[in-house]
Amino acid sequence: MASPLPHPLGVVGLGLMGASLARAARAADPGLRVVAVEPRPEVRRAALEDGVAQVALAEPGPELASCPVVVLCTPIAAIEALLGPLSRLVGDGAVLTDVGGAKEHLAARAAEQVRPGVAFVGAHPMFGGHGGYGGARADLWRGGRVAVCTDGAPEAVERVAALHAALGAEVIRCRAAEHDAAVAMVSHLPYLVASALAVAAGEAGPLALRLAGPGLKDTTRLAQFPFDIQGEVSRRNARLPEAAERLSRHLGRLLAAVADSPEAARAALEQARAAREALYPPRGEGGT
């Protein structure tokens, strides 16, 4: 039986996502060759020694011409910058795909810059972590969810979906605009809210810091993301202002209910509690 994985597989960027993707693909098909692009020489060396990549290039080169699929696993600004150049290195019929967290803007860039004869299909694994190359895991894809954008050519979309499915992920097909509206609400807005709350709490003075507990810690956790990872992605999500307006409306409504009467406060906040339970059925998480 032929492997469902594209052979050789191009992987650009050997951080946590790229190196995990390469490890997962090699675990699924030990005969698979990975052609990697990675600027850091020590990471290239490690990837070759570890068998994570069989070819490791310092920059995109003609070796990518043999790859039917190339996955861009760099921060999103680099994904955008590389789309045009990579499309001129790969062969006719090749597919470029990515792991970036905002899809509409990238699809528009791809439409401008990817050469005719090469397809671009946006994808977004809804998982990740920390640790870069050293934190990469062959099972990172297993049981995770990957949004695959259906805006591109159907045959190319199915090749990208098949790749993620072969690595053990659940594929969620959606339009780039649908993806961005959803992710604005569940990821990019929470990041901005966490960031705003961290600044506001930081201004509240030393007593506030002494009285802060795990509640503020969890609520501001996302503010830790480096700008190059989450800020650059959020900045590219045109659906973010709409999500923020929706949140502001609900926050204003809750504040008004709290000021209005005990009954109004109870009704509004119990509805919010039910909404949280619908999102994440409770299992005794701790602490204020």
Next chain:
Amino acid sequence: MASPLPHPLGVVGLGLMGASLARAARAADPGLRVVAVEPRPEVRRAALEDGVAQVALAEPGPELASCPVVVLCTPIAAIEALLGPLSRLVGDGAVLTDVGGAKEHLAARAAEQVRPGVAFVGAHPMFGGHGGYGGARADLWRGGRVAVCTDGAPEAVERVAALHAALGAEVIRCRAAEHDAAVAMVSHLPYLVASALAVAAGEAGPLALRLAGPGLKDTTRLAQFPFDIQGEVSRRNARLPEAAERLSRHLGRLLAAVADSPEAARAALEQARAAREALYPPRGEGGT
């Protein structure tokens, strides 16, 4: 040496906080008698059997007359309702104190309802958890922080501070108004923000739910609190609207920076990241 603990110690409410307080006091001074008030008969029985309380009353009664200090450990609405009646049961010179999460409103109620000759000192342990009586721990106070309000008579304030210090907590003295302003920002506003975000995310449709990850989960965790615990407390914090305005201002500023330019977005979001790192020095917390 005399025990620094008031003897006998009155504890009203044997949920997690009251039962942990009683356990901690008995662990610090095994000869201490605890006079508890608890409406649930099975909890009264357990407390007597476990040695957590030596007297367990179904409702406040004349047995409290012997207690120089009575700590109210019920939800805040019950604390308010009990202040007047308890002040008529305890002796002259006794101190009533509590563990409620908002202090200004309660101090005003106490000023109206606590009889002359009895002092009220507001206190707020900045820790807690789940599990009610069964989850109570003798070491819950140890290493925790307790805000003790300095608005009351200085001698009474010091007795309450000494109680919490004897149980192993760090005492933070502050005015009730200072407490509420600080806690509005680090606890009550995060609760309302988490609640608003849970409602907004819940409205975002099934794709958003499928794409939601640990970021949304952490950011909305506080929305799980029952209204009787956190809603009733937040509702009593007059400083909440001011904290919410500050947050809205910063969220608006971040959104404007994100829309303005890559440079403005980077500056604003890196400043927020630095604010989060100042609040909680990073140690590799995971996941988006």
